[in-house]
Amino acid sequence: MSASDSGHLPVLLEEVLESLAPRRGDVFIDATAGRGGHASAIAAAINPGRILLLDRDADNLRFALARVREIAPESQVDGVHCDFRTVAEIARKQGVSADIVLADLGISSNQLDDAHRGFAFQQDGPLDMRLDQSSAYSAADLIRDLRESDIADLIYNFGEDPFARLIARKVAQTRTHEPILTTAHLARLVREAYGSRARASRLHPATRTFMALRIAVNDELRALEDFLRSIAQAVRSTGDGWISSRARVAVISFHSLEDRQVKRTFAALADEGVVERVNRKPVVAGDSEVARNPRSRSAKLRTVVRLARKS
Ligand SMILES: C[S@@+](CC[C@H](N)C(=O)[O-])C[C@H]1O[C@@H](n2cnc3c(N)ncnc32)[C@H](O)[C@@H]1O
Helix, strand or coil, rough: CCCCCCCCCCHHHHHHHHHHHCCCCCCEECCCHHHHHHHHHHHHCCCCCEEEEEECCHHHHHHHHHHHHHHHHHHHHHEECCHHHHHHHHHHHHCCCCCCEEEEEECHHHHHHHHHHHHCCCCEEECCCCCCCCCCCCHHHHHHHCCHHHHHHHHHHCCCCCCHHHHHHHHHHHHHCCCEEHHHHHHHHHHHHHHHHHHHHHCCCHHHHHHHHHHHHHCHHHHHHHHHHHHHHHCCCCCCCCCCEEEEEEEECCHHHHHHHHHHHHHHHHCCCCCCEECCCCCCCCCHHHHHHHHHHCCCEEEEEEEECCC
């Protein structure tokens, strides 16, 4: 099992290692194990340690578990197929008090590149977009069931697409006579809704609509809100709970709405004196990383360190 089999390059890897400062024997929770890129680098640094990997995607979790177990054979490595919004409950059940918590949000490149998962419009596939393939509701269901105004709001709020109303109108008109079931079909409708404006657009016109649908299908912003609330409760509490007294917590986000949530939570905790921010400004990828891995262009890393309570 090697990095090249994984189909995903971890973003800001050096910066994550620097800000989380993994030490031998640490307890580490990777809330978004993905293909185990960050996790295996951290695991190698803490081995022998205790590692808990979480992911909503069962295939990714399996891959990450095998990769991390191989690189850290003396560590205890467990995996739980779950939404990270339940991180506190899972960590308590596993009897873990984490020194390091990492969340690298969104999707991995192998998920994006797999046409059957329906995240991308470059190849045709079912309009699916579920991170957890055992969950019930897909993007096609959402496009079928939502009111036109709700589709417009979703594309506007989550995708920040100025032509959201035109796209929603096109979708609503089309679905009265044919179901919208594939990525290529939806991408074509978005392009038609853009009309001649598509020529002025730097991005493919469907980019924002697809991102918005993915966020909605997987309830990504509320999952992040719940995750951050759990972190905040844990660091505000006295003593060690599921987060240890010397914990470092890092979140990598790719969307301004996600980064805003992380920034506000970490700023509030820093104002209360329960954490210290490792950097005031988010850490972003340098030109060479962006050239090597264009996905890193929008990545923002924010890290906090828990401060010991004065008693
Ligand atoms: C960007 S990838 C992580 C890549 C990983 N850091 C690596 O280096 O391989 C994000 C992963 O988080 C998972 N994910 C996204 N939202 C999640 C959530 N709410 N709960 C658990 N896993 C989630 C996705 O399924 C995906 O595998």
